[in-house]
Amino acid sequence: MKQIQMVDLQTQYQKIKSEVNEEIAKVLDSSFYINGPVVKEFQTNLEQYLNVKHVIPCANGTDALQIAIMALDLKPGDEIITSDFTFAATVEVVKLLQLEAVLVDVDKDTYNISIESIKKAITPKTKVIIPVHIFGQCANMDEILAIAQENNLYVIEDTAQAIGADYKFKDGSTQKAGTMGDIGTTSFFPSKNLGGYGDGGAIFTNNDEYAAIMRSVVNHGMGKRYYYDRVGVNSRLDSLQAAILKVKLGYLNDYIAARQKAASFYDNFFSSIPGVVTPARVDYSTHVFHQYTLVIDGLDQFKLQEFLNEKGIPAMIYYPLPLHIQKAYDAEKYNDGDFPNTNYLCQNVISLPMHTELEEDQLQFICESIKTFLQK
Numbered sequence: 001m002k003q004i005q006m007v008d009l010q011t012q013y014q015k016i017k018s019e020v021n022e023e024i025a026k027v028l029d030s031s032f033y034i035n036g037p038v039v040k041e042f043q044t045n046l047e048q049y050l051n052v053k054h055v056i057p058c059a060n061g062t063d064a065l066q067i068a069i070m071a072l073d074l075k076p077g078d079e080i081i082t083s084d085f086t087f088a089a090t091v092e093v094v095k096l097l098q099l100e101a102v103l104v105d106v107d108k109d110t111y112n113i114s115i116e117s118i119k120k121a122i123t124p125k126t127k128v129i130i131p132v133h134i135f136g137q138c139a140n141m142d143e144i145l146a147i148a149q150e151n152n153l154y155v156i157e158d159t160a161q162a163i164g165a166d167y168k169f170k171d172g173s174t175q176k177a178g179t180m181g182d183i184g185t186t187s188f189f190p191s192k193n194l195g196g197y198g199d200g201g202a203i204f205t206n207n208d209e210y211a212a213i214m215r216s217v218v219n220h221g222m223g224k225r226y227y228y229d230r231v232g233v234n235s236r237l238d239s240l241q242a243a244i245l246k247v248k249l250g251y252l253n254d255y256i257a258a259r260q261k262a263a264s265f266y267d268n269f270f271s272s273i274p275g276v277v278t279p280a281r282v283d284y285s286t287h288v289f290h291q292y293t294l295v296i297d298g299l300d301q302f303k304l305q306e307f308l309n310e311k312g313i314p315a316m317i318y319y320p321l322p323l324h325i326q327k328a329y330d331a332e333k334y335n336d337g338d339f340p341n342t343n344y345l346c347q348n349v350i351s352l353p354m355h356t357e358l359e360e361d362q363l364q365f366i367c368e369s370i371k372t373f374l375q376k
């Protein structure tokens with residue numbers, strides 16, 4: 001059996017090596033290292049894939065969130081509602097922009113932002129909702145968009161973990177994750193579902209006005225060359241990453257299918273193990289499995305992690321601590337009792353190896369090992 005990895009980028013690269021190396025060589029020969037033609041080419045391909053009017057490439061997924069927020073007409077103290085169960089990047093940029101992050105609980109079964117909790121958190125200062133499509137399955141966008149419309153709020157979708165997921169609206173129409181709200185953001189960090197070999201990110205929108213502002217913000221706020229219309233940042237996707245991502249975008253659907261196949265294997269195995277809760281599937285979204293996360297009630301997560309590690313199986317706790325207790329994010333303003341689901345999940349989840357190269361003997365070994373642990 002091949003060594004098991006949490007994310008096996010090495011094997012994946014070997015399979016596309018000649019294509020990737022050829023594209024990298026073209027960039028090196030061209031000497032257009034920043035904003036070369038390949039960045040535009042990747043942008044256009046991604047616009048087509050997502051069926052969205054504008055893709056704005058940038059330096060990473062955290063910048064993508066920051067730039068998206070900067071495109072909106074907000075003032076210090078305005079409130080942004082987001083999930084308590086996510087990577088810190090989402091709240092970090094809110095705070096950096098002197099806006100108020102308002103964390104809310106998630107649903108226990110989907111781990112996505114709770115609709116009821118959003119409703120309760122809305123105040124006259126609320127301006128934005130940022131749903132995070134956590135682990136690769138969309139939050140309930142029918143509900144979120146309806147709340148936004150009713151309360152005159154913007155919606156920014158954090159799609160760092162869910163690129164390529166399809167959302168099915170109640171009226172039967174479908175749209176890609178990240179293209180439903182006012183703005184969507186993603187990350188091309190190497191371990192993400194569409195990952196480069198370095199940092200990268202992108203912002204999506206169908207709104208021409210936001211697109212124009214964000215294209216200026218990523219480039220120091222410039223309008224005409226050397227005319228600065230607003231304060232911006234320097235956030236670019238470099239040509240080498242764009243070249244790599246262009247190749248990998250061509251495989252994204254295959255990669256998603258490979259992840260879904262591994263997820264089905266896990267699902268089947270664990271369906272017969274009492275006490276193990278496999279990831280819930282909703283009828284309004286496909287699941288692209290950035291993570292495959294189990295919930296095991298009363299689990300000693302770190303003991304299971306250590307047990308698996310000793311057998312050569314990596315496993316991770318995403319996320320070990322909710323954001324509402326973090327010192328950096330105003331822990332004192334929250335009431336711990338308002339977060340029963342994040343508190344529960346943080347104590348009972350474990351994420352298993354999930355990537356495009358998992359083989360059946362590896363999956364079997366991972367599953368059997370967990371079964372052994374639980375029956376001890």
Ligand SMILES: *Cc1c(COP(=O)(O)O)cnc(C)c1O
Pocket residue numbers: 060061062063086087089090132158160161186187188189199200201
């Ligand atoms: C990875 C991630 C980000 C940040 O992306 P970077 O490219 O690492 O800056 C933001 N939000 C979520 C949910 C993520 O998983």
